Amino acid sequence: MTTVLTPATPLTAGDRCDRCGAQAYLRVVLISGGELLFCAHHGRKFQPELKKIAAEIQDETEKLTATPASAQENER
Numbered sequence: 001m002t003t004v005l006t007p008a009t010p011l012t013a014g015d016r017c018d019r020c021g022a023q024a025y026l027r028v029v030l031i032s033g034g035e036l037l038f039c040a041h042h043g044r045k046f047q048p049e050l051k052k053i054a055a056e057i058q059d060e061t062e063k064l065t066a067t068p069a070s071a072q073e074n075e076r
């Protein structure tokens, strides 16, 4: 598996997990062609399997941990 440094199309709120329909944070490009989208939960769950069949995994789950300061202020 090679690491592709070409910036891929960023995932948007319109991209949905193939399993549950939540917002997708991982795009998996398959060796066989085609691609799958997963939310963070399912991306983690299937990652061991995905690594066997993926040509490239675009992981944007770090977006989830980068909580905006404005969101934290609402948590009082």
Ligand SMILES: [Zn+2]
Pocket (backbone or CB within 6 Å): 017, 018, 019, 020, 021, 022, 038, 039, 040, 041, 042, 043
């Ligand atoms: Zn999901």
